[in-house]
Amino acid sequence: MLVRTLAVAFAASLVAGPALAGKANDTLVYASDSEPENVSPYHNNLREGVILARNCWDTLIYRNTQTGAYEPMLATSWKWVDDTTLDLVIREGVTFHNGDPLGPEDVAFTFNYVLTPEARTVTRQNVDWMKSTEVTGPHSVRIHLKQPFPAALEYLAGPTPIFPAAYFKKVGLDGFAKAPIGSGPYKITAVENGRSVKMARFDKYWDGSPLGKPKIGKLEFRIIPDGESRMAELMTGGVDWIWRVPSDQADQLKAAPNLTVLNAETMRVGFLQFDTLGRAKENSPLKDVRVRQAISYAVDRKAMVDNLVRGNSRVMNSLCYIEQFGCTDQGVTRYPYDPAKAKALLKEAGYANGFEIDLGAYRERDYAEAVIGYLGAVGIKVRLNYLRYAAFRDALRAGKVSIGYQTWGSFSVNDVSAFDGVYFRGGEEDLTKDPEVITDLQTGDTSLDPEKRKAAYAKALGRIAAQAYALPMFSYATNYAFTSDLNFTAQPDEVPRFYAASWK
Numbered sequence: 172m173l174v175r176t177l178a179v180a181f182a183a184s185l186v187a188g189p190a191l192a193g194k195a196n197d198t199l200v201y202a203s204d205s206e207p208e209n210v211s212p213y214h215n216n217l218r219e220g221v222i223l224a225r226n227c228w229d230t231l232i233y234r235n236t237q238t239g240a241y242e243p244m245l246a247t248s249w250k251w252v253d254d255t256t257l258d259l260v261i262r263e264g265v266t267f268h269n270g271d272p273l274g275p276e277d278v279a280f281t282f283n284y285v286l287t288p289e290a291r292t293v294t295r296q297n298v299d300w301m302k303s304t305e306v307t308g309p310h311s312v313r314i315h316l317k318q319p320f321p322a323a324l325e326y327l328a329g330p331t332p333i334f335p336a337a338y339f340k341k342v343g344l345d346g347f348a349k350a351p352i353g354s355g356p357y358k359i360t361a362v363e364n365g366r367s368v369k370m371a372r373f374d375k376y377w378d379g380s381p382l383g384k385p386k387i388g389k390l391e392f393r394i395i396p397d398g399e400s401r402m403a404e405l406m407t408g409g410v411d412w413i414w415r416v417p418s419d420q421a422d423q424l425k426a427a428p429n430l431t432v433l434n435a436e437t438m439r440v441g442f443l444q445f446d447t448l449g450r451a452k453e454n455s456p457l458k459d460v461r462v463r464q465a466i467s468y469a470v471d472r473k474a475m476v477d478n479l480v481r482g483n484s485r486v487m488n489s490l491c492y493i494e495q496f497g498c499t500d501q502g503v504t505r506y507p508y509d510p511a512k513a514k515a516l517l518k519e520a521g522y523a524n525g526f527e528i529d530l531g532a533y534r535e536r537d538y539a540e541a542v543i544g545y546l547g548a549v550g551i552k553v554r555l556n557y558l559r560y561a562a563f564r565d566a567l568r569a570g571k572v573s574i575g576y577q578t579w580g581s582f583s584v585n586d587v588s589a590f591d592g593v594y595f596r597g598g599e600e601d602l603t604k605d606p607e608v609i610t611d612l613q614t615g616d617t618s619l620d621p622e623k624r625k626a627a628y629a630k631a632l633g634r635i636a637a638q639a640y641a642l643p644m645f646s647y648a649t650n651y652a653f654t655s656d657l658n659f660t661a662q663p664d665e666v667p668r669f670y671a672a673s674w675k
């Protein structure tokens with residue numbers, strides 16, 4: 172593998188010519204395998220889009236990664252008027268990348284716009300707790316909630332960046348996707364679909380931001396679908412930073428000169444989601460809870476953690492990241508690896524000779540293939556449908572996929588509402604539509620009593636596990652590889668903070 176990668180690296184260096192990345196050019200080039208369908212933060216739900224958003228747009232509130240405390244950002248202060256009314260004072264002196272001043276009108280426009288049908292908001296779950304936002308003064312806004320939502324500040328500190336109202340109204344969503352404008356540490360200077368997004372330090376970024384002023388002059392995000400090509404670019408200096416490096420390749424890179432390899436657990440959890448309603452296949456075996464339980468017993472998740480994911484990954488027994496508020500694995504049905512029990516359940520359900528079914532996936536193909544191997548061992552023949560994320564998501568929503576190999580990072584929101592609320596509260600991603608689960612999640616999302624929230628979430632998680640509506644797999648431990656010239660620190664929320672990085 173290493174010999175082949177070195178050969179690829181050498182060939183790449185001949186084609187690419189002098190590297191434009193690195194300390195000498197004050198340009199941090201980072202690469203990944205997936206491309207957001209739209210760079211607008213509200214119009215993609217891919218991790219690469221989250222990274223662009225966090226580096227190029229500001230939010231009203233900042234959550235301190237060390238203490239967990241909420242601190243002022245674009246809002247200098249906030250106050251709950253009642254359970255469904257939140258007042259915020261907007262910071263003066265902040266400008267967007269195009270020079271427009273940021274004010275309360277921009278906040279109200281952003282939140283009101285993304286709630287409209289014409290906005291075609293992809294990340295609807297991040298904003299649909301809001302009813303409307305109004306300007307209440309020259310430097311203040313009021314957010315009206317549909318109902319109590321105790322996680323509101325957590326969402327305002329993450330997946331809810333502010334758009335420039337005048338500019339967005341002028342260019343529309345299509346124009347904004349081609350030339351987006353934010354107010355964050357970096358400004359986007361070019362968007363090349365399928366290739367790259369280029370950014371430059373915003374020299375007029377406001378003083379006193381908790382993010383600080385960026386130390387690196389330019390960023391460039393490059394889309395390189397092939398893993399070996401990403402490694403080759405890193406080894407030849409065409410790229411400074413890559414992630415999601417398979418464990419065997421990470422081991423090889425540790426021996427390479429001038430490179431640093433770092434492994435860290437993230438909030439991302441992999442899981443199998445089952446079409447329990449049988450939309451993808453008439454008379455689907457997945458309608459039978461015994462079949463779903465059999466599949467759950469058939470997969471050796473611990474072996475996948477030990478041999479594929481490795482590092483700081485952990486098996487997850489509840490459908491959430493265990494450190495999130497409201498997540499618990501106490502009292503939930505567990506599915507240890509037991510192929511004999513899986514076969515017995517299949518026989519009991521009338522599938523002693525197994526059956527054929529499809530599985531969709533969009534990343535870590537080797538993980539999906541491992542699952543297929545385990546299912547094949549108990550008689551279930553699986554056809555893999557490997558797609559780009561947007562196509563995979565749309566196929567699931569349309570009922571064209573029987574089993575989805577999903578991963579979810581909760582938009583880095585440290586609350587169960589950002590995980591189970593997406594997949595089991597009756598929305599587009601819900602393949603089960605269980606009224607009992609929906610009711611319990613609704614209670615957990617809206618109760619102002621933390622203990623009542625935890626109890627409601629525990630009940631929902633227990634039913635999801637008992638009915639095997641989905642099989643939680645494991646937390647993702649990501650291998651980062653980057654030039655030794657770079658100071659970089661990984662965070663569990665899976666957001667590379669390039670604005671905090673620096674050259675040595």
